[in-house]
Amino acid sequence: MSTSFLSDTSAVRTAVGKLFEEKPPVLVEVRFPKMGASPDWFLCEDAAALDAILDRLGSDTEVYLNSVWDLKNPAGTIVIRGGKACLGGSLAGPADPGPAPTKHAEAADNNPRPTRKE
Amino acid sequence: MPDDGLLRVIVVRKGNVRATEFRLRDGEIGLSMFRSADQPGPSAILAAVRAAGKQGDLGVAEIPVSVFRRLRLRLVRTPGGTPDPAVNALHVEARPSWPRRLVLRIRGVPIHEWFNERITPELAAAAKLVE
Numbered sequence: 732m733s734t735s736f737l738s739d740t741s742a743v744r745t746a747v748g749k750l751f752e753e754k755p756p757v758l759v760e761v762r763f764p765k766m767g768a769s770p771d772w773f774l775c776e777d778a779a780a781l782d783a784i785l786d787r788l789g790s791d792t793e794v795y796l797n798s799v800w801d802l803k804n805p806a807g808t809i810v811i812r813g814g815k816a817c818l819g820g821s822l823a824g825p826a827d828p829g830p831a832p833t834k835h836a837e838a839a840d841n842n843p844r845p846t847r848k849e
Numbered sequence: 850m851p852d853d854g855l856l857r858v859i860v861v862r863k864g865n866v867r868a869t870e871f872r873l874r875d876g877e878i879g880l881s882m883f884r885s886a887d888q889p890g891p892s893a894i895l896a897a898v899r900a901a902g903k904q905g906d907l908g909v910a911e912i913p914v915s916v917f918r919r920l921r922l923r924l925v926r927t928p929g930g931t932p933d934p935a936v937n938a939l940h941v942e943a944r945p946s947w948p949r950r951l952v953l954r955i956r957g958v959p960i961h962e963w964f965n966e967r968i969t970p971e972l973a974a975a976a977k978l979v980e
Contacts, residue, residue, distance in 0.1 A: 761902065762874065763881075763898065763901055763902075763903055763930070764881070764930050765881050765927065765928065765929050765930035765931075765937075765940055765942075766858070766881060766897075766898050766901055766903070766929060766930050766931050767856065767857045767858050767881045767882050767883050767894065767898065767929070767940065768857065768858040768859070768881070768898045768903050769859065769860070769869065769870045769871075769872065770874065771902075771903060771904055771905070787902045787904070788901070788902035789900065789901035789902050789931075789932055791901065791930040791931075791932075792901060792902055
């Protein structure tokens with residue numbers, strides 16, 4: 732399985748939007764790396780539901796998205812690192828230019844960008 | 850490292866400790882845990898993980914260090930990833946030894962598959978809820 736990297740937030744927003752549009756529902760795995768805890772799992776019918784999950788996440792979490800129709804052959808896993816801070820706003824609505832970068836957002840920018848496994 | 854215990858934040862369902870709380874995911878090479886300490890204690894660890902976004906009815910499970918020794922796992926201190934620096938300082942990973950990893954690599958067995966099959970049930974059986 733090869734991995735391609737989505738280098739900007741618009742790319743990951745597009746990929747997430749396409750996933751929900753073409754192959755809902757989406758299985759969401761939230762990992763907590765180096766936090767001594769197992770992943771949380773959610774089933775989302777739309778991007779708004781994913782937004783609600785991302786709202787609560789810290790900047791060091793990782794979110795893995797898969798269509799439930801691709802679970803046996805998970806080509807196209809979308810990985811979001813850094814919670815909503817990396818996405819520049821809501822997934823359900825238009826891109827939010829947001830305020831000037833804060834220390835929190837800068838820290839998120841230092842993390843690897845969202846990736847997509849194919 | 851004294852034989853007091855290592856801590857992991859788990860989701861508690863009907864008061865039970867489930868084996869799924871001690872599984873490795875693909876790409877991980879060790880189980881993330883925290884050393885037991887008076888300060889920050891289990892409550893602070895649980896709060897730090899909750900602050901990162903972990904949901905559910907959370908508890909803290911403790912596993913004696915002797916269990917990891919018996920299973921020949923190495924305890925490697927690495928920085929934690931929670932929002933609390935004091936909690937992060939207690940972070941360790943329980944990893945298979947280098948000889949074991951070499952054998953697994955030669956056999957083409959992913960670390961997480963070996964860990965989940967051989968180690969996870971032992972850890973779950975030894976875990977006790979402390980918080």
